[in-house]
Amino acid sequence: MNPIQIHTKNPYEVRIQPGILQEAGTWIRKIKPAARLAVVTDSNVAPLYLRTLLHSLEQAGYRDIPSFTLPAGENTKSLESAGILYQLLSQRKISRDCCLIALGGGVIGDLTGFVASTYLRGIALIQIPTTLLAQVDSSVGGKTAVNLPAGKNLVGTFWQPSLVLCDPDTLSTLPADVFSDGIAEAVKCGMIRDAQLFDCLAQKDPRANLEEIISRCILVKRDVVEQDEQDTAERMLLNFGHTMGHAVENWMQYRQRHGQCVATGMVMIVQAQVAAGTLPQSVLDQLLAVCQKYRLPTCCDAPLDQLFQICRQDKKNTTNAIRAVLLRGIGDGYVQSFSFEQFQSFLQGGVAK
Ligand SMILES: NC(=O)c1ccc[n+]([C@@H]2O[C@H](COP(=O)([O-])OP(=O)(O)OC[C@H]3O[C@@H](n4cnc5c(N)ncnc54)[C@H](O)[C@@H]3O)[C@@H](O)[C@H]2O)c1
Ligand SMILES: [Zn+2]
Known part of the structure; x- marks a missing residue:
């Protein structure tokens, strides 16, 4: 299972190992x-892990490694930060044959990936993700992004890393809510493709099973991404719980973490399927139990019609159609197209029940 080979146009390896x-x-x-290397990280991660990384790089013979520490938080994923990095890279004479290392969570991964893909028309990238969400999700798949004032992830590229190194030991310093944010994405992977992963999350202590959880999530993401590197059809599966999750996130004005909103989004879909008779109640009960175990919310106060308004304005929903991810059972997701009106009454069925 480990290392995991990702067979995109430029293939690469994901290594998952405590202490890596x-x-x-x-x-x-x-x-x-x-290659000459440069490291990008954030102000929370730098004091914890930057020295260890730089020491390891120096021991391997690399010299003169600039490191850039940006403020922690979503606001750093901006064009302004990209501009600052371009300037720092050119000041430090980082050239085409250099390689950027992203050491941090999804914010640093997305921003560094975006800069790597555009600086000098593209230089190599290595991801060393340090949040559970980044290890199970954002470091693999090649999507990079920065936010605009008008919305999240509105500017971005597809740029695959040359290597991903996941060290589960780095997750020991994560705040509990950031950890369960990543768990929500892992639950999603289990729901759409891997019933054993779901059982592992439901029954075992995740901290004692991190290698298995991370590997299984990456395998799910790999299988989906390999079939659809440019995010057209199959990759939609990874959006389970996200259509409504994004609407909830937007309604909460991003005060609730992404994974928490996705948990609510997954519950809404499963509730609607139970009401429509296409899933048994037991699937909903199992999802609710796993959410409770990880203190993930399962509902929100937003009126459904307001969430639909937000859905309609979503940049991904340009036509009068929504492609939602539904389940045949745990571990078996599929994509179904709805008109907005159909989708609305489908979900209302779940809420009314
Ligand atoms: N590219 C993709 O495919 C993809 C997929 C999902 C999410 N994302 C993006 O990822 C971002 C969210 O990622 P995230 O949740 O990792 O956020 P993040 O990078 O902001 O990290 C969350 C917090 O944890 C801190 N942190 C990181 N590692 C730590 C560690 N080991 N110990 C202690 N603190 C640590 C960070 O400083 C930050 O405060 C969003 O911008 C989202 O859009 C991208
Ligand atoms: Zn997500």
């Missing part, structure tokens, strides 16, 4: 022996 941060230099040397 201390060996990062050795692994990077194998794929980029001659």
